[in-house]
Amino acid sequence: MTAPEHGFGPQSIRAMELEDLDAVQAIENAAQLTPWSTSHFRDCITNANYLCQVVTRDDDPVAFLILSRILDETHVLNVVVAPAWQRRGIARLMLEQAMDQARKDAMSVMYLEVRESNTGAQVLYRQLGFDVCGVRKNYYRKGDGHENAVLMQCLLSGGHK
Template identity: 50%
Template sequence: MTALHAGFQLRTMGDNDLPAVVAIEDATQPTPWTEQVFRDCFNSHYDCRVIARDGDIAGFAVLSSVLDEVHLLNIAVAPAMQRRGLAWAALRELIADYQQRSMGYIYLEVRASNQGARQLYERLGFQLNGERKNYYRTVDGREDAILMSLALQH
């Protein structure tokens, strides 16, 4: 468990966190992951974390790693808790953690329309690597993904 700020901590996600995590996912994604997808992440030994304070879940992150590469699969903060620096603080902590593990890169995809997330990743030093056409499902079609990466070892 790692202290972030304002009493929030980044800790490992557990089974009893899933109702809150799924509620945040449902509130923040146009095509949300199901509870079973999160359980599959547990079963695959992905790095699943929650942003919590006093037992309340404010957000989460799910990452997978292979060799020296990390893939940020999903990150979200509850709408009522957004714009308070929680995603930024959680990502800074995750980046530091993976640097200590001598990982080489973190990769991610972000919806082309998600300007707030793209700006957050850019402020953290992520670089634009390209795009994937029609990568994300939307309610009425498909949307491009922007590919980004951050070198962890300089």
């Protein structure tokens, strides 16, 4: 699927493949305080209940999205854009596409957790129709301590976009 330009040139969203693992791991390591392991990504790619996608530019991954889908619920597990490509609408593009597909597949709700300190992401999620529905205490590791996660949900049948 080729996506329209969003300020960073032509890109496409496609299924993540095992051959993408090195690039995905590099993006994860560069952007996350507590990165997932390569084996975690491999497990997601090979599990039918997970939807794993990459956004590529010139065939090179610049971002990825991992969702789990169980019954009528979708859970955003990981959405990461390489630091050099952030603030160009890539995360919004991935999430909008995933939300559209979830609606087509009769999913009723999409959940995610976000670091309490990640106010920029929280603004994006609110713009996409997500609302705060709880807090997970000490959910994320942070240096030598922990940080709360803000739990957010978007009711997909309500027509938010």
